[in-house]
Amino acid sequence: xxxxxxxxxxxxxxxxxxxxxxxxxxxxxxxxxxxxxxxxxxxxxxxxxxxxxxxxxxxxxxxxxxxxxxxxxxxxxxxxxxxxxxxxxxxxxxxxxxxxxxxxxxxxxxxxxxxxxxxxxxxxxxxxxxxxxxxxxxxxxxxxxxxxxxxxxxxxxxxxxxxxxxxxxxxxxxxxxxxxxxxxxxxxxxxxxxxxxxxxxxxxxxxxxxxxxxxxxxxxxxxxxxxxxxxxxxxxxxxxxxxxxxxxxxxxxxxxxxxxxxxxxxxxxxxxxxxxxxxxxxxxx
Amino acid sequence: xxxxxxxxxxxxxxxxxxxxxxxxxxxxxxxxxxxxxxxxxxxxxxxxxxxxxxxxxxxxxxxxxxxxxxxxxxxxxxxxxxxxxxxxxxxxxxxxxxxxxxxxxxxxxxxxxxxxxxxxxxxxxxxxxxxxxxxxxxxxxxxxxxxxxxxxxxxxxxxxxxxxxxxxxxxxxxxxxxxxxxxxxxxxxxxxxxxxxxxxxxxxxxxxxxxxxxxxxxxxxxxxxxxxxxxxxxxxxxxxxxxxxxxxxx
Ligand SMILES: Nc1ncnc2c1ncn2[C@@H]1O[C@H](COP(=O)(O)OP(=O)(O)OP(=O)(O)O)[C@@H](O)[C@H]1O
Ligand SMILES: [Mg+2]
Numbered sequence: 001x002x003x004x005x006x007x008x009x010x011x012x013x014x015x016x017x018x019x020x021x022x023x024x025x026x027x028x029x030x031x032x033x034x035x036x037x038x039x040x041x042x043x044x045x046x047x048x049x050x051x052x053x054x055x056x057x058x059x060x061x062x063x064x065x066x067x068x069x070x071x072x073x074x075x076x077x078x079x080x081x082x083x084x085x086x087x088x089x090x091x092x093x094x095x096x097x098x099x100x101x102x103x104x105x106x107x108x109x110x111x112x113x114x115x116x117x118x119x120x121x122x123x124x125x126x127x128x129x130x131x132x133x134x135x136x137x138x139x140x141x142x143x144x145x146x147x148x149x150x151x152x153x154x155x156x157x158x159x160x161x162x163x164x165x166x167x168x169x170x171x172x173x174x175x176x177x178x179x180x181x182x183x184x185x186x187x188x189x190x191x192x193x194x195x196x197x198x199x200x201x202x203x204x205x206x207x208x209x210x211x212x213x214x215x216x217x218x219x220x221x222x223x224x225x226x227x228x229x230x231x232x233x234x235x236x237x238x239x240x241x242x243x244x245x246x247x248x249x250x251x252x253x254x255x256x257x258x259x260x261x262x263x264x265x266x267x268x269x270x271x272x273x274x275x276x277x278x279x280x281x282x283x284x285x
Numbered sequence: 286x287x288x289x290x291x292x293x294x295x296x297x298x299x300x301x302x303x304x305x306x307x308x309x310x311x312x313x314x315x316x317x318x319x320x321x322x323x324x325x326x327x328x329x330x331x332x333x334x335x336x337x338x339x340x341x342x343x344x345x346x347x348x349x350x351x352x353x354x355x356x357x358x359x360x361x362x363x364x365x366x367x368x369x370x371x372x373x374x375x376x377x378x379x380x381x382x383x384x385x386x387x388x389x390x391x392x393x394x395x396x397x398x399x400x401x402x403x404x405x406x407x408x409x410x411x412x413x414x415x416x417x418x419x420x421x422x423x424x425x426x427x428x429x430x431x432x433x434x435x436x437x438x439x440x441x442x443x444x445x446x447x448x449x450x451x452x453x454x455x456x457x458x459x460x461x462x463x464x465x466x467x468x469x470x471x472x473x474x475x476x477x478x479x480x481x482x483x484x485x486x487x488x489x490x491x492x493x494x495x496x497x498x499x500x501x502x503x504x505x506x507x508x509x510x511x512x513x514x515x516x517x518x519x520x521x522x523x524x525x526x527x528x529x530x531x532x533x534x535x
Pocket of ligand 2: 328330449450
C-alpha cells in the first residue's frame with residue numbers, strides 16, 4: 001500500500017493533495033514528521049539529564065547503605081501485606097460486584113436502584129475517603145462493632161467496597177454481551193432464571209471480562225497503598241507506607257524508589273498478561 | 286382425548302404493536318403441525334407463547350392438560366415437557382456437545398451423572414453425532430450444531446417439540462440432514478409444532494399446515510388443502526412467492 005505509482009504526467013490530483021505539499025509524497029512527509037519527533041525527544045532527555053544534580057540523586061535515591069536496611073522486610077512484610085490486602089479486597093470486591101451487577105439487571109426496580117446508588121456513590125467518592133470513614137468513623141459511630149481479622153478485615157472491606165463498584169459495571173457489560181438466545185435456550189430446558197444465570201450466562205460473561213477484571217486487579221494493587229489512611233502498624237504496613245517510614249527514618253528517598261520498583265515487579269507482568277488475554281480474545285472474535 | 290396443545294383466544298402485544306390478534310388452535314398428540322406465513326406475521330411469537338418465553342397479553346395456553354398461562358403454574362416445571370429448537374441453535378459455547386446435552390438433565394431433572402451421560406449419548410446417536418460428543422459447538426457445522434440442539438431438547442424426554450425455523454440459518458446443503466432427523470422424529474410419533482419455510486417438508490411430513498398472516502390464522506388444514514389448494518387469496522399469494530424460486534427471500 002505504500003507503493004507510490006510513478007506518474008510521468010500529472011493526473012487530476014485527489015482532494016487534499018494540494019500543490020503546497022512542495023512535491024513531497026505522503027510517505028516523505030511522514031518520515032520528516034517522525035524525524036522531528038525523535039529530535040524533540042532527544043533534546044528533552046538531554047535537557048533533563050544535564051540539569052539534574054547526579055551526585056544528589058545518587059545520595060538521596062540510590063543510597064546502598066539505606067537500601068540494605070530494607071531487606072528482607074520489603075518482601076516478607078511489605079509486599080506480603082500488599083498482596084494480602086489486594087487479594088482479599090479483590091475477592092470481596094468481585095463477589096460484591098457480581099451481586100451488584102446482577103441487581104442492576106434485575107427485573108425488580110428496587111434492586112436496580114440500590115445497585116445504581118451503590119455504584120454511583122463508591123465510584124464517585126475518593127477511595128481514600130472511604131478508607132478514612134471505615135477506619136475511623138465506623139468504630140466511633142458503632143463502638144461495639146469489630147471487623148473480622150482486625151486491620152486486615154477493615155482493609156479488605158474498604159478495598160472490596162471501592163473495587164466492587166468498578167467491577168459491577170464491568171461485569172454488567174459482560175452479562176449483557178452474552179446473546180439473549182443463551183438465556184432462552186436454558187429457560188426452554190426448564191432451568192430457572194437463577195439456575196440459567198449460574199450455569200449458562202455468568203460463565204460466558206466472566207470469560208468476556210477477564211481482561212478488564214485483571215486490569216482492575218492492577219489498579220487495586222496500587223490502591224492498596226491508600227490503607228495508610230486507616231492507620232496501619234509496622235507489622236501490617238504495606239509497600240508505600242513501609243518505604244515512607246524508612247525514608248523518614250534515614251532522611252533518604254532510596255526506600256521509596258525500591259518500594260516503587262517492587263510494585264512494578266508485580267504490575268508489569270500482570271499488564272503483559274492482560275495484553276495477552278486481550279489479543280487472544282481479539283483473535284477469537 | 287386430551288389435546289397436546291390447546292390455545293384459546295391468544296393475544297400478544299409488544300407495547301402498542303399487537304402481534305397476535307386472537308389465535309385459536311389445537312395440536313393432537315402425535316400430530317405434526319407446520320406453521321407458515323410471511324415474515325413478521327407472528328409465527329415465532331406464537332411458538333414462544335406456547336412455552337411462555339413470551340408472556341401472552343391475553344388468552345390461555347394449555348399443554349398436556351396444564352394451563353401454562355395460569356398464575357399459579359410452576360413454569361420451570363412445565364417447560365421441561367416442551368422442547369424448543371431455535372433458528373440460531375443457541376448451543377452453550379462454553380460446554381462440549383456432551384455437556385450441552387447433559388447439563389439440563391443433571392441440573393433440572395437431577396439425573397445421576399452416569400444416567401445423564403447414557404441418555405445424552407443415546408440422543409446424540411439418534412441425530413447421528415455420537416462421534417462429536419467431545420467437540421465444542423464452534424467446531425461443528427451449522428447443521429451439526431442444530432442436530433445437537435435437537436438432541437439436547439430430546440434428552441429431556443419432552444412430549445412436545447417446538448421448532449422455530451430450524452433450517453433457516455443453514456447453508457442449503459446442510460438443511461437435508463436436519464430435516465431427516467425431524468422426519469424420523471415425526472415417524473416415531475413425536476408431537477411437533479414447526480415454523481418453517483420448507484414447503485416440501487411441510488407437504489410431506491405435516492398432518493396439518495397453519496397459514497398465519499397479520500397475527501391471525503388465515504387457513505388451517507391438511508397440507509394437500511392449505512398448500513395444494515389454498516382457499517384464501519392471502520395464502521395463494523404467499524405460496525406463489527415462496528414456491529417461485531426467484532422469490533426466495535420470504
Ligand atoms: N420482543 C419484541 N419486542 C417488540 N416487537 C417484537 C418482539 N418480538 C417480535 N416483535 C415484532 O412482532 C412481529 C412479529 O414477529 P415474529 O418474530 O413473531 O414474526 P415471524 O412471523 O416469526 O417472522 P419471521 O418469519 O421473520 O421470523 C414483528 O413485527 C416483530 O418486529
Ligand atoms: Mg420468526
